[in-house]
Amino acid sequence: MTGSAAHGAPSRLPFDLPRLGIGTAPLGGLFQEVTDQDAAATLGAAARAGITYFDTAPRYGHGLAEERLGRLLPPAGIIEPVISAKTGWLLRPGPDGAPGDVVTDWTERGIRTSLESSLTRPRRSSVDVLYLHDADDHAEVVRRTACPAVRRLRDEGLVRAIGFGMNHSGPLASYVAEFDVDVALIAGRFSLLDHDALTTLLPLCVKTGTAVVVGGVLSTGLLAAPFPGAMFNYRPVPAEALARAQRCRALCAEFEVPLAAAAIQFPFLHPAVTSVVVGCRPATEVTANAAASRFPIPDELWHRLAAAGFVPPQLLG
Template identity: 45%
Template sequence: MDLTLTLSLSRYGFGGAPIGNLFTAVDDDAARAAVDAAYEAGIRLFDTAPHYGLGLAERRLGAALASRPRDSYVLSTKVGRLLVPSGGGGRDSAGRDSAGRDSAGRDSAGRDSAGRDDEGFDVPAGLRRVRDYSRDGVRRSLEESLERLGLDRIDVALIHDPDEHWERAVSEAYPALAELRDQGVVRAIGAGMNQWEMLARFVRETDPDVVMLAGRHTLLDQSGTRGLLPLCRERGVRVLAAGVFNSGLLATDEPSGTYDYAPAPGSLLARARAIAAVCGRHGVTLPQAALAFPLRHPAVASVVVGARSAAEVARNAALAARPVPEALWTDLTAEGLVSC
């Protein structure tokens, strides 16, 4: 199916994980302001998932979009994780210290000392995630997402992180989504992952409209650029490029912080600094180049960037609006810093 016939995707999309309290909490007003700023900046693709803050991101996103014309934006969410009552956290007490924390510093509900759950979200412990890629699980997930969102429909439904669940994802989750697409319940379907290999399998063996590729089509990692994107273009599958800052290393003018949610290895930090130096010679900042790079490939329909505040949205929008000279890409390729 040609996604361009059914959906109009803005070049940049809003990623909802940060307003689900990823790493640090944000309040309702800040989350609302971030969504409002994105809409006002012309962003019309909004992506979320039950996983993000145990449903918090969906609730906040739905509330912020409720006053907008429903046909004016595209809403994407995901299936594969159901939210169920935690029953007190479900962890045993073996190895816990006098404060009730285990060897990793987590309490009986799985929260670390900063209040984050074991997926990095600062949210209460009343719910837990259960992987479910069954047909019934997919339908239940979408029904519960609609309830949290408070909206009348979901446009794009993605199978979320089925890394260890290929068989059930392809034999149950995908057919369930395809049926809902045929019925007009959702307009486009696909999968979203942090790896490209299984996404390529989905593209070869099923009929997705779109895939979301996180972190594997960036200035620092072009494995998906080579391995997945040509296949998507051949099959008419549109790519949503996410994780383009690789969780932080490319997000600042001077590279620092994390790479794929872990401390950045020295070799990657050095490479990021070398890329930043070339960018500087062309009057371009590292995050500006990181936002522009994914859209150079014709298979990429949109770059999805998370934000937790209106200020972050405004900063990213300003960077995305600045032109990047073609000579920058020529020099980065010539110096072996990007491979395509």
């Protein structure tokens, strides 16, 4: 089990998703502005690290992350990226072209309009994966119009695979159970600090052959740098979560393993998981996360983490 314990289950995806991808919300200015120069350096570091998978959405910087992918990926040396995009939300421009509102639209016309914009900004004729984005409370309209719409887009070849991308594993599991989708993106609910996806979503995805992409494995940065002032689940970290992260780091340090390495490789202990996407802002984070994804992790550390409650014991056989 040294390294990750990936032993992936059969997947209905028509292609292989790369094991490690970059979540592009930081390139859209999440938490702080990123210059074009810094975004180009981040994507250049991805090219040098062999990372070709990028997850994006219109809501990331009001289209800025998508636009930067289209403009900066080829100069970075990534000619044939794997891109997952999201739909269900439309961007409304403000006065004089300034960013305006982001509104939900689950109609077929809204789904198509969103995808057309998400193809224009990154300068592509198709995307590899299209997720219905944060559809938690929209089951009726998803059932009536959104799911049929993305299926037609897949049939037309504008997308290669379809799925749902959400932050809550319960509603996501319900959608996977009901709809014929290829992939599910779960953010923040399967990490060293949160095992919520384990009880419902992941076993279901093994049964249905639905590939799983896990985001938020660093818990908004806490598992990269567990210090006071860190963010956790997009908010300032509570004392209890900080103490748990620091305990986890101390256990990893006993084996001379970086905490980020255990955090990034943890999801692959489950056979449903195909890929992990990690948000990266500076180029140094890309390089560090790529190295962490390959760092050797001894079996004994996984068992120590399990005994401390950070790894569900059933994942270790």
